[in-house]
Amino acid sequence: EIVLTQSPATLSLSPGERATLSCRASQSISRYLAWYQQKPGQAPRLLIYDASNRATGIPARFSGSGSGTDFTLTISSLEPEDFAVYYCQQRSSWPLTFGGGTKVEIK
C-alpha cells in the first residue's frame, strides 16, 4: 500500500497570502496524484488531477506540481472561501489511498 504523508498538518495564514501544501508518497507514483478540498459538512471537491491539471471550474489560483514522490499544491492568494482541509490522493496502484490532510485555517 502506498502511504501519502501530508505536511504541515495545519497551516495558519491570512487572506491574500500564499499557501504551499506538501504531499509525499512512500514510493514513486509518477504523476498520478490528485488534490481535493473539503469544507465542514460538505463532500470533498476535486481540484487537481495528474499532479498539475486543474479540474473543471477550479480557479487559476490553485496549482499543483511534482512527480515521483514529492508533490505540492499552491494557492497563490488565499480567498476567504479557501480555508478548508485539503487531501492528496494517489491512483498509481490499488488500494487507492489518501493523505491525512492539511487544514488551512485563518490566522
Add this chain to the structure above:
Amino acid sequence: QVQLVESGGGVVQPGGSLRLSCTASGFTFTTYGMHWVRQAPGRGLEWVAFILFDGSNEYYVDSVKGRFTISRDNSKNTLYLQMNSLRVDDTAVYYCAKVSDWGPYFDSWGQGALVTVSS
C-alpha cells in the same frame, strides 16, 4: 449536472448488516466506474471500494474484504454497498463518487450517508 444521492444509512449493532444505495443522474451511469469512500467522524478520507462501469471487476480496501460487496444495477442507475459483519470502526459517513474522465479519481460526490455501528 451530475447528482449522486446516497440512502440507507442508519444505526446498526456490531455484527449486523446494512445496504447503502446511491442513485445517479445527470450523466451516462453505464459508462463510468463508481467508488465508495468513507470518513470516520473527525477523521480523514478512506477509499473503500470500486466497481467497473459494467460490474465486471471490483476492488476493495483490505479492511472490508470479505465483509463488504459493491454492486450496481445499470438499469436503475444505482450503485450499492452491502455491508456485513459490521464493526464499530466501520462507523463513518459513506460517500459514493463517480470516476473522473482522467482515471480513478473522484470527480463528483454524493452528500454522504452516515453509518453508525454501536451497541
